[in-house]
Amino acid sequence: MTVLEFTALVSLGSMIAGLIGALTGLGGGVVLVPLLTIFFHVDIRYAIGASLVSVIATSSGAAAAYVREGFSNIRIGMFLEIATTLGALSGAFLATMVPVHALAFIFGVVLLYSAWLSRKPRPPEDRAVAPDMLASKLRLHGSFPDTTGMREYNVRGVPAGFSLMFGAGALSGLLGIGSGAVKVLAMDQAMKIPFKVSTTTSNFMIGVTAAASAGVYLHRGYIDPGLSMPVMLGVLLGSLLGARLLVKTKTKWLRLVFSGVIVLLGLQMIFNGIAGRI
Amino acid sequence: MFETRWTDQRMENIVGGLLRTGVSSAAIVVLGGGVLFLIRHGLTAVQYGVFHGEPAPLKSMHGAIALAFSGHAQGIIQTGLLLLIATPVARVAFCIWGFARERDYLYVCFSALVLAILVFSLLSGSH
Numbered sequence: 456m457t458v459l460e461f462t463a464l465v466s467l468g469s470m471i472a473g474l475i476g477a478l479t480g481l482g483g484g485v486v487l488v489p490l491l492t493i494f495f496h497v498d499i500r501y502a503i504g505a506s507l508v509s510v511i512a513t514s515s516g517a518a519a520a521y522v523r524e525g526f527s528n529i530r531i532g533m534f535l536e537i538a539t540t541l542g543a544l545s546g547a548f549l550a551t552m553v554p555v556h557a558l559a560f561i562f563g564v565v566l567l568y569s570a571w572l573s574r575k576p577r578p579p580e581d582r583a584v585a586p587d588m589l590a591s592k593l594r595l596h597g598s599f600p601d602t603t604g605m606r607e608y609n610v611r612g613v614p615a616g617f618s619l620m621f622g623a624g625a626l627s628g629l630l631g632i633g634s635g636a637v638k639v640l641a642m643d644q645a646m647k648i649p650f651k652v653s654t655t656t657s658n659f660m661i662g663v664t665a666a667a668s669a670g671v672y673l674h675r676g677y678i679d680p681g682l683s684m685p686v687m688l689g690v691l692l693g694s695l696l697g698a699r700l701l702v703k704t705k706t707k708w709l710r711l712v713f714s715g716v717i718v719l720l721g722l723q724m725i726f727n728g729i730a731g732r733i
Numbered sequence: 734m735f736e737t738r739w740t741d742q743r744m745e746n747i748v749g750g751l752l753r754t755g756v757s758s759a760a761i762v763v764l765g766g767g768v769l770f771l772i773r774h775g776l777t778a779v780q781y782g783v784f785h786g787e788p789a790p791l792k793s794m795h796g797a798i799a800l801a802f803s804g805h806a807q808g809i810i811q812t813g814l815l816l817l818i819a820t821p822v823a824r825v826a827f828c829i830w831g832f833a834r835e836r837d838y839l840y841v842c843f844s845a846l847v848l849a850i851l852v853f854s855l856l857s858g859s860h
Contacts, residue, residue: 459775462767498784508814512759515752515820523749529741533828533843540850547854593839662752662821663847669818670854674793676786680810681774684767687814691760 458681465495466685473513473693478700479713482661483690484510484632485569488562489720493727497682499555499562503631504677507665509690510633514661516691517698521655528597528652531610531642532659535620539638539660540667542624547668550629551675560728562630566721569636570714584647587611599652608649616646628668633661744831748824755820759813766801766809773806794855822851 468490469483476483484506491502521527550558586596590610598607619641627634635657642653672678790796791811798815800808825848832840 456779457776458779459771461779462771462775495781497781500784501781508817511817511821512756515756515817515824519749519752519756522745522752525742525745527745529745529748529828530840533825533840533847536825536847537843537850540847540854544850544854594837663825663851666818666821667851667854670851670857673815673818673855674857676788676792678791678811678814679781679787680766680791680807680814681770681779682781683814684763684770684810687763687817688760688767691756 461495462681462685465491465682466689468494469509469686469689470693470696473509473690474697474700475693475709475713476513476690477517477694477697479710482510482633482635483513483694485566485717486720487686487690488631489566489724491682491686492559493720493723499558500677501679501682503550503558504672504679505631505683505686507627507631507669507672508678508683509687510627510631510665511662511669512687512691513694514633514658514665516694518655518659518662520698521658524600526599526651526655527659528595528599528648528656529659530593530597531595531646531648531652532656534593534595535617535641536660536663538617538620539624539627539664542621542626543628543664543667544624544671546625546628546630547671548628549625550668551671553629556728556731558630558728559724563721563724563726563728565626565630565632565634566717566724570717570721572636572640584609584611587613589613590646597652599649606649608652609647611647612645616641619645624664624667627661627664628671631668631672633665635661740835744828744835747831748827751824751827752820755816755823759817759820762813762816763810764813766806766811766813769804770806770810818855822848822855825851 472483472486472490487506488502491497492499586609590613595610598605623634623637626637638657638660639653642648642656643650790800791807794815797808797811801812825844829841829844832844
């Protein structure tokens with residue numbers, strides 16, 4: 456394959472990943488690495504580098520809109536970023552020591568787990584959450600625009616949320632993904648933060664988390680300009696398109712299809728990892 | 734707008750603008766370098782199946798920027814990617830200043846800690 460053909464196909468693939476990622480809220484990163492390694496036979500280390508860069512682009516692009524609308528909480532984000540950036544640094548250093556087929560295996564397991572998370576129905580929201588002493592000291596409580604005007608919320612479970620965030624950061628650094636699903640889990644389930652605030656704050660944090668491991672990957676030579684160029688531009692274009700379409704599309708079936716694709720890719724990654732083909 | 738009080742909302746507006754500008758300028762630089770790259774190397778064969786790491790200049794910040802200024806296509810793309818990586822870092826740096834204006838020193842410390850981790854990551858290993 457020539458560089459020209461490769462670039463065209465990878466741009467197209469990345470655009471579709473970005474589009475579906477934005478429509479389903481799962482992000483394009485999780486399908487990019489398997490797409491590049493399984494279909495384009497790219498070494499997983501180059502794939503992780505390119506995916507990480509595209510994650511920064513989409514999360515920063517989307518965060519710009521959410522922050523202005525007042526959904527994301529920059530205090531919660533900044534506080535938890537201490538955990539995610541430390542986790543990301545550890546993950547990125549670990550990635551350079553873990554054998555490649557083990558990386559593929561871990562990636563597959565994470566794919567299956569995120570597919571399972573995304574299919575789980577959300578329990579009804581616990582609206583009356585008592586303020587927690589630590590959260591009050593850290594001034595994490597906030598408010599966001601709801602259908603009935605501004606809604607106040609309290610935050611709990613700070614130590615549990617903080618620890619989960621370290622894990623999310625480590626996964627992001629290890630695998631070159633945004634690990635948005637784990638971040639949302641930490642805020643929504645452990646810290647009882649309203650879902651809308653959790654998802655948008657997670658998006659806000661993803662860029663900083665990814666930037667923390669990007670430095671390590673750059674110095675290790677994982678970030679290839681020729682590959683990252685079509686991946687980054689494709690994903691960015693796809694996610695911008697997705698954000699436009701979001702209002703009109705019924706995403707329920709799309710989410711189901713996407714979860715199915717993720718399960719298949721996850722199984723394939725695990726298989727290739729065990730067979731030593733990656 | 735005659736808002737003189739420094740609030741989280743105002744900070745959020747500036748952060749939004751900062752992120753948007755960072756991502757757009759990075760995308761433009763990457764696209765420019767990409768077009769040049771395809772014109773020069775479009776017909777060569779791809780080799781991503783075997784990992785050999787990037788050549789030394791593309792692995793460091795100053796190396797990539799120096800290559801970009803000499804008109805090297807991959808150097809220009811890499812510089813665009815560096816701009817992208819710098820965008821969230823700039824956001825954290827801005828928050829230090831923003832929280833300081835709110836006189837929220839606890840969050841000045843948190844932001845400074847995150848910035849220190851990011852800078853450590855970007856500088857570690859670049860000898």
